[in-house]
Amino acid sequence: MRFDIISVLPDLLTSPFAHSILQRAQKKGIAEIVVHNLRDYATNKQKSVDDYPYGGGSGMIMSIPPFAACIEKLKSERDYDEVIFMSPDGETLNQTIANQLSIKKNIIILCGHYKGIDQRIRDIFVTREISIGDYVLSGGELPAAVVVDAVVRLIPGVLNDETSALSDSFQGELLDAPNYTRPADWQGHRVPDVLLSGHEAKINDWRHEEALKRTQERRPDLLK
Template sequence: MRFDIITVLPGLLESPFAHSILQRAQRKGLSEIVVHNLRDYATNKQKSVDDYPYGGGSGMVMSIEPFAACIEKLKAERDYDEVIFMSPDGEVLTQSIANHLSSKKNLIILCGHYKGIDQRIRDIFVTREISIGDYVLSGGELPAAVLVDAVVRLLPGVLSDETSALSDSFQGDLLDAPIYTRPADWKGHKVPDVLLSGNAAKIDAWRDEQALERTKQRRPDLLND
């Protein structure tokens, strides 16, 4: 699966993709993450990619030409399933969205900055807008990294235990049950007996019960959807 990320600050994305699961996925050839510097597509001497907003107001607006040039170049090289703009205006990222996108082949992700991007970019090129929460960040780079991480870990062969992703929180619209490891007794704080019983059926039933109870307490909205 290939991700093409367009950003004015490519350095912000160097570390997230160079470690742990995302690094292993790339080394195995299971995913390809390509970061494009938007300034490479600027046509002015200053390599600027923003301008003042029409109608006045604070902040600067990212221009349409550099984005259009980069997107059109990429689309001439391969087909893309989605052109995604990371925006607080978008639909909030969920596990269901990550599951859906993990079945795709090629994605373009746009990272905004400054006050935002020219609306025509969104109208002409963007097929989907995604937010990682109801708050505003300085740019779309961190949200893009979050989206890529959420999707890549679902690709077959990325995790050493492929069943792990299927039991994560939000798979099945429930939070995960409590988890424990050794020691079984730490200063009087003990692991639940059922987890030490070796009875797989009872353990599964306990985990289902705990997942439901934890979801009721912490995220009842998930049960009401």
């Protein structure tokens, strides 16, 4: 699976993709993550990629030509399943969306900045708009990293235990049950006896009941 991320601040994405699961996925050749500097596609001497908004108002707007040049170059090299724009007014990222994207092959992600991007970029090139929450960040780089992390960990072969992702919170519309590890007794706080019983069916039943209870308490909207 390949991600091409278009950003005006490519160095901001160096660290998130250079560690842990994402690093391992790239070393295994399971995922390829390529970050493109939008300024490389600017046509003026200043390498600027923004301009004043038509109609007046505060802030600067990212212009069409650099994005169009980069996207068209990438599309000339391979086919893409999605061109995603990270936007506060997009559909809110959830596990279902991550699952859907994990079976794609090639994805482009556009990172906005400043006041926003020219609407025509969204109209012409973008196939999906995704938000990571109802708040505004300085740019789309951190949200893009969140999307890539959420998706890549689902690709078979990335996690050492491929069943691990299937038991995460939100898989099956439930939050995860409580988890424990050694010691079994820490300062009088004991691990539930059922988890020490070795009885797989009882453990699974307990986990399901606890997942239902936690979901009901914290996210009842998921049970509707």
